[in-house]
Amino acid sequence: MDTIKAFIRKSRAKSPWLLHFDCGSCNGCDIEVLACLTPVYDIERFGIINVGNPKHADLLLVTGTVNHRNKKVLANLAEQMPDPKIVVALGSCGLTGGIFREAYNVIGGVDKIIPVDVYVPGCPPKPEAIIDGVVTGLEKFAEKKGDKS
Amino acid sequence: MLNTLLFILILGPFIAAALCYFVRISHIRSFIVLAMGCLLAVTSILLFTKAPFSHTPPPLLNIPIHWWIIWGDDGLLLTMLYYGFKHRHLFTKILIIFQIVALDYFELFMVDHSKTFPLFFADNLSLIMVLIISIVGPLICVFAIPYMNKHEEHQGLKKSRQPKFFAFLVMIIGAMNGLVLSNNIIFMYVFFEVTTLGSFMLISHDRTETALKNAVRALWMNCLAGAAFIVAMILAYITQGTVDAQELIRGGHMGGIMLTPLALLCFAGMVKAAQIPFQSWLLGAMVAPTPTSALLHSSTMVKAGAYIALRFAPGYAGTFLSQSLAVCGAFTFLATSAMAVSQSNGKKVLAYSTIGNLGLIFACAGINTPEAITAGILLIIFHAFSKALLFLCVGDIEQHIGSRDIEVMRGLYAKMPRTTLIAILGMVTMMLPPFGVLLSKWMALEAASKHLFVMVLLAVGSALMVMYWARWAGILLSAPYGSHVEPERQGVLTRLPLLALVGGAVVLSLCAPLLYSNLVAPILSAPSFSVRAGIFENPTGAFLLYPVILVLALGFIYAVYAAKKAQKARTSGPYLCGAQTTDPESFEGPMRKPVAVSSGAYYFESIFGEQRLTVWFNVCGGMLVALLIGGAL
Amino acid sequence: MIRGVILVIIGAVAAPLLGGLIAGVDRRLTAWLQSRYGPPIWQPFFDVIKLFGKERLVVNGWQVFCAHVYITATMLSVVLFFLQSDLLLILFVQAFGAIFLVIGAFSTTSPYSQVGANRELIQILTYEPLIVLVFVGIYLVTGSFKISEILAQTKPLLVSLPLLYIVLCYALTIKLRKSPFDFSTSHHAHQELVKGFLTEYSGRYLALVEIGHWYEVVLILGLCSLFWATSWIGVLVLVGVTYLCEILIDNIMARMTWQWMLGYVWTMGLAMSFVNLIWLHGR
Incomplete structure (x- = not known):
């Protein structure tokens, strides 16, 4: 039983499928995220796939500030991801609301709505930083308990 | 004993019909229908133990049977002529008058009635037909009892028309039994005409404008079949000097002369089975109450056409007629499957599927090898059960939701889970292994693989067929997320036929090897398959029926178990880009207003549209029929 | 008997392993063609095992049911293939699984799933008649639909059925869901309409579907291998070259519309089958 669990843990770390949600970013972070997929950085070598659907995803990558309009969307997406899952907040806005934090419609960082596992600072963070953040998240992901049933 | 059995099977329904017509008390009528159903089913099984036989019954009331038949037929044709005049349809009148003149001349001046030969003949093919007619038919009649009450309630009639409806419904069963048991082709013809009249009356039952129009169309088309039948009889008598069907079949190999009557018989069968280009009468028959459609489509009427083709198949084996019949049938299969894909009207899909399956039977009759004949006969059995089931389901669904449109049935599982599951099972038996239709x-x-053209038509047709069944089955299941599913309430007389038919469809598929080796194999010229441990095998191929059933059944049971286990799992609504509202079936639209999610299936109107294709298919079908008859002249 | 048991085990156990490996190689080669490094060859196995470790998350019980029926049927079709059974039977059993997968997708009201299900039906509609015609061609050469008879041939089928092999490759491309035919769902990052009919399958049920897909890949490649079944080298060369071509086509083609697919594949497929079948008929 333990070997199976260990095996599953290892597989988790090797195959995080990523859902990228732009929560109101200026697109700076998003471009850097996409850069990770290009041949130069090629995150697929870590088994990371950019999926478009929370039901298939393990890792929620959020860029941008959370506002009153999209906080529900963010919560919904996180809710529709099967456990175990990790949330990575990306960029200054995703961490705290960034330069928009004083705006009347802005709530703040991602962790105001859903628990965040890894924070990647930067405006925007470099692709290396993003990959580093995701890989840090993988260790947490591997140890998480899944399958509550 | 045999006399009694034949009497019950053929004349019993006629007597029951008369009782239904004259005793105008609904409870007694229901009782008559139920009693007759049970009696027919038991009798057909008893008759089955006598097989095979050929028999001439003694004169009825001291008058030889053939006189009864002549009088009966003249009465029948005059009744039909009356309706021809009533509805002022010139072509019908001409056809019927031609039939009266030709038949009387033939009967009175040509046929030598002193010649004796068995008037009734039954081999396994006839007995299979009798069993189907006498078991599926009554089940449909039973379903009709509660159905028609509701139907008339819905119409708000002052005076019930049910006596007439049940009279004709029951009568068709007797006529069909007569048709398949007759050996004298004049008898066959008469019963053939009775089904024509019966279908006319049943289609026109609702007396709306469309109903009458469609009924008249059914009448003239079937009269055309009748006329072809008479000409075939006369020509056959001229060449062979007999009206003994067995004699005619044996004489088939005499050479080209016998082909014309056989071709005309096949033509009559094709019209009756609504093959392209004659499909419009059966499609029009959809306006009638659903039990009518169920009866016409599954066990009787259209099957009469297929029966005639299969019955006379040995007579035209290896001829050009046979080949063109195969092409005609396969073409119908392809064309109707294509048109069914464009339909969202559930009953029309069923109608096209019926015509398509009959086309497949005709193709089998045309291919005319033992394998093909086996396929044709088995298809008649399995199709009867599955199709009757599907029609009854659609009828029941229509009475509940007030529509027969497939898109309206979306998510029906949430409203009528039991009927939906039965219907889906019916669809699965129509399209997937290991069920009989697919076998x-x-x-x-x-069998068709040597006939290149036929094979291409069948291959494309069967893919199209799978497409529309799968789409329909999927749509039925497409229930809103988290809807509370509660079994619907149903009367006994509605549920019983449904359960009996679905049980029949599944159990018969399991018994396919038995059906083959006990029923079909004895009537083949050479055994087409060797059956061992549920494996159909011959040099061409092997169908591992029982192994496949076993594995799929295990998988099925495990799947049910897994689905049960998953009930405890966390549920989550469908993915709507995270914009779903508290009701997971709608998303947040402009101004924070919820917008309900809706989706529709593809119906490919631009490719397979009925309007587009019908004309071309009719032209091609007409040419193929011309080829069939012209080649045999 | 023992040989039969061994074949069943090979079919049931080795086939998905092989299928997964093929998927891994596929991803690696695709990465190479895009001048990337690519995931390890074992990546598909990591994916599936991870999916098995995830929480059960369902929209309704029907998907669960259908995913299990799907994998049963695909497994059975591969086992029947290894038992050298009847080609048409194998196709029908495979269709059983494919249809249930579609029904499972239809059972949710998610628009993505619905669109995917409809499109998957079109894909089935497109490739099924072609595969039947390929089998007819095989029948005309060998006189039987049984694989055991095909293996008894001394001359590769490819010699007499070259055009039908191309037709089979069309079916293979559709079945592998490679561009230009990948619109019911798509692999990894292509995700046609957020993964089409797989949208609502998640966790272990998605894993089951994935394994079922591996079975199907093995089945279709197995059908390809029949065309040069006279020697092992022939099989390897033929299947290898075919699969390489598939990957190449996937990478250089754009996704088209279903109308185009139906029209193009049926026209080309039926025409080529006709020509090839008429050759055989003429003999």
């Missing part, structure tokens, strides 16, 4: 289709495909 027969497999046999048909393997």
Whole structure:
């Protein structure tokens, strides 16, 4: 039983499928995220796939500030991801609301709505930083308990 | 004993019909229908133990049977002529008058009635037909009892028209039994005409404008079949000097002369089975109450056409007629499957599927090898059960939701889970292994593989067929997320036929090897398959029926178990880009207003549209029929 | 008997392993063609095992049911293939699984799933008649639909059925869901309409579907291998070259519309089958 669990843990770390949600970013972070997929950085070598659907995803990558309009969307997406899952907040806005934090419609960082596992600072963070953040998240992901049933 | 059995099977329904018509008390009528149903089913099984036989019954009331038949037929044709005049349809009148003149001349001046030969003949083919007619038919009649009450309630009639409806419904069963048991082709013809009249009356039952129009169309088309039948009889008598069907079949190989009457018989069968270009009468028959459609489509009427083709198949084996019949049938299969894909009207899909399956039977009759004949006969059995079931389901669904449109049935599982599951099972038996229809289709495909053109038509047609069944089954299940599913309430007389038919469809598929080796194999010229441990095998191929059933059944049971276990799992609504509202079936639209999610299936109107294709298919079908008859002249 | 048991085990156990490996190689080669490094060859196995470790998350019980029926049927079709059974039967059993997968997708009201299900039906509609015609061609050469008879041939089928092999490759491309035919769902990052009919399958049920897909890949490649079944080298060369071509086509083609697919594949497929079948008929 333990070997199976260990095996599953290892597989988790090797195959995080990523859902990228732009929560109101200026697109700076998003471009850097996409850069990770290009041949130069090629995150697929870590088994990371950019999926478009929370039901298939393990890792929620959020860029941008959370506002009153999209906080529900963010919560919904996180809710529709099967456990175990990790949330990575990306960029200054995703961490705290960034330069928009004083705006009347802005709530703040991602962790105001859903628990965040890894924070990647930067405006925007470099692709290396993003990959580093995701890989840090993988260790947490591997140890998480899944399958509550 | 045999006399009694034949009397019950053929004349019993006629007597019951008369009782239904004259005793105008609804409870007594229901009782008559139920009692007759049970009696027919038991009698057909008893008759089955006598097989095979050929028999001439003694004169009825001291008058030889053939006189009864002549009088009966003249009465029948005059009744039909009356309706021809009533509805002022010139072509019908001409056809019927031609039939009266030709038949009387033939009967009174040509046929030598002193010649004796068995008037009734039954081999396994006839007995299979009798069993189907006498078991599926009454089940449909039973379903009709509560159905018609509701139907008339819905119409708000002052005076019930049910006596007439049940009279004709029951009568068709007797006529069909007569048709398949007759050996004298004049008898066959008479019963053939009775089904024509019966279908006319049933289609026109609702007396709306469309109903009358469609009924008249059914009448003239079937009269055309009747006329072809008479000409075939006369020509056959001229060449062979007999009206003994067995004699005619044996004489088939005499050479080209016998082909014309056989071709005309096949033509009559094709019209009756609504093959392209004659499909419009059966499609029009959809306006009638659903039990009518169920009866006409599954066990009787259209099957009469297929029966005639299969019955006379040995007579035209290896001829050009046979080949063109195969092409005609396969073409119908393809064309109707294509048109069914464009339909969202559930009953029309069923109608096209019926015509398509009959086309497949005709193709089998045309291919005319033992394998193909096996496929044809098995298809008749399995199709009867599955199709009757589907029609009854659609009828029941229509009375509940007030529509027969497939898109309106979306998510029906949430409203009527039991009927939906039965319907889906019915659809699965129509299209997937290891069920009987597919088994027969497999046999048909393997038998057709030497006929290149037929094979291409069948291959494309069967893919189209799978497409529309799967789409419909999926749509039925497409229930809103988290809806509370509560079994619907249903009367006994509605549920019983449904359960009996679905049980029949599944159990018969399991018994396919038995059906083959006990019923079909004895009537073949050479055994087409060797059956061992549920494996159909011949040099061409092998169908591992029982192993496949076993594995799929295990998988099925485990799947049910897994689905049960998953009930405890966390549920989550469908993915709507995270914008779903508290009701997971709608998303947040402009101004924070919820917008309900809706989706529709593809119906490919631009490719397979009925309007587009019908004309071309009719032209091609007409040419193929011309080829069939012209080639045999 | 023992040989039969061994073949069943090979079919049931080795086939998905092989299928997964093929998927891994596929991803690696695709990465190479895009001048990337690519995931390890074992990546598909990591994916599936991870999916098995995830929480059960369902929209309704029907998907669960259908995913299990799907994998049963695909497994059975591969086992029947290894038992050298009847080609048409194998196709029908495979269709059983494919249809249930579609029904499972239809059972949710998610628009993505619905669109995917409809499109998957079109894909089935497109490739099924072609595969039947390929089998007819095989029948005309060998006189039987049984694989055991095909293996008894002394001359490769490819010699007499070259055009039908191309037709089979069309079916293979559709079944592998490679561009230009990948619109019911798509692999990894292509995700046609957020993964089409797989949208609502998640966790272990998605894993089951994935394994079922591996079975199907093995089945279709197995059908390809029949065309040069006279020697092992022939099989390897033929299947290898075919699969390489598939990957190449996937990478250089754009996704088209379903109308185009139906029209193009049916026209080309039926025409080529006709020509090839008429050759055989003429003999």
